[in-house]
Amino acid sequence: MCKDASEGKHLDRKQDGARAENDWSGHLGRIVEAQDRAAFAELFAHFAPRVKSFLMRSGASPTLAEDCAQEVMATVWNKSHLYDPTRATVSTWIFTIARNRRIDALRKDRRPEPEDLPWGPEPEPPVADVMAMQQETEMLRVAIRALPDAQRELIEQAYFGDLSHREIAARTGLPLGTIKSRIRLALDRLRHAMK
């Protein structure tokens, strides 16, 4: 997790993040309906630097991360009609695109995707469902922030570090069983925090 220089900065970003999460699905809607380049520019300004940071923390060079972040954002436009705000926040959806790009670029491995559900995103998703998804994700975010450092760092390593469980064990010197049970424990805590 990012270590902020000052508590004030942290609070600012927290508020910005909470407000932004509520706005971004509307931006994607404007891209789908009107190919709205201004909406895309705002989405780009917020997410491209985060995607680039994510990729660099996964081991990409600045040049590769820049190239991949542009590719990820272009995919966001080209897949915008497939985004379903009742199933994921925009952050989560962009994470999945960035993750897939990282696997292509850094792991040189394939990652087959499941079939899409038989129904696609509804043209006008129920506002209550969209709000519920955003609120639950925000609670998850708060829960992750509240985790003890050791647990949070393990989750970050698994999601950012491009490490397998075995590799995490090698890096931290902890036995594999402990790591697995810690990750499960962390996820259990996350789930309870979401109830």
Next chain:
Amino acid sequence: MTETIKHHLTDTLLTAYAAGNLPEAFNLMVATHLSLCDSCRAQAEALEAVGGCLLAECGTEAMAADALEATFARISTGTAVPARRRNACSVLPQPLRDYVGGDVSAIRWKPVGMGVRQAILPTSSAASARLLFIPAGAAVPDHGHRGVELTMVLQGAFSDEVDRFTRGDVEVADEELEHMPVADPGEDCICLAVTDAPLRFNSWIPRLVQPFLRI
């Protein structure tokens, strides 16, 4: 379909899939199971939300000055990505069809003895994936496992010392389990099996041919 699945993927596997840390063969197993199992799909999407939260808080790195323009240029040369909708009539879910080049009739089986057939799928070498054909009523030789082996039923059913497994069910076998899966008598059984280590057969003949079978 979904309600009949009793044996699901583990949280550890779903987490590694959501985080993007599995070898290709295991990705194929998870993608195929998620195509059939809505409860595991929901769990996987919840685990993706963890990634979304981390992305939102991972800090920022300045993009190049012309990055937005360059991205618009990429958009204008790209094409909208079509959805890959579920095809309810096929035995193989879409992720597997992509590897086989069609449904069951396109699988190029090779006999491995006693009526059992297999088709190895082209994945990266970190783990291997293959389709297994077990004739109705037949058994796969008694075997143990060196690493982790996942077997998912696509057609028919099999039973072993653990339980009975039907379409969509996944059996997770580790080094502890020695089992002899037997296909139900009514229908030929087709499974997807992935492993991160070669299988260890208990009778010496299968053990000898193992290196040639690449299993």
